Amino acid sequence: MIDEEDSPSDAGGLIQRAVILATLRRDHPDDWTQSELEQALDMTSEVLIDALIDLEASNVIDCVDGFIRASHCARHLDALGLIAS
Numbered sequence: 001m002i003d004e005e006d007s008p009s010d011a012g013g014l015i016q017r018a019v020i021l022a023t024l025r026r027d028h029p030d031d032w033t034q035s036e037l038e039q040a041l042d043m044t045s046e047v048l049i050d051a052l053i054d055l056e057a058s059n060v061i062d063c064v065d066g067f068i069r070a071s072h073c074a075r076h077l078d079a080l081g082l083i084a085s
Contacts, residue, residue, distance in 0.1 A: 015043065015051045020060055023070040024078050031067040 018041050023032060032040075038048055052068060055061040060074050070078070077083050 012051065012054070015047060016055055016060075018043075019048070019051050019055060020070060020074060020083070023061060023068060024074065024083065030069045032069065033067060037068060 019037065022028075022037060022040055023030075028036075034045070034048060034052075037043075038045060041048070052061065052063060056063050059071055062069050062071050074083070
């Protein structure tokens with residue numbers, strides 16, 4: 001069970017959902033740069049970094065060598081139709 005303290009705030013949750021949905025897009029290569037996500041989602045670097053830190057800590061995204069991608073688990077859940085866009 002997730003404690004209320006562990007749950008993202010409403011605004012933070014919306015930002016995190018936008019990030020994960022962007023990384024799951026089929027019309028973009030799997031790997032994203034931070035600047036690509038900032039432009040695609042029209043958000044500041046500070047806001048995006050906060051979301052990326054939380055998503056990576058929860059193993060929802062992988063950040064490797066300057067690239068951001070949905071984790072294998074997130075992709076599998078998406079393939080099962082459990083992530084609504």
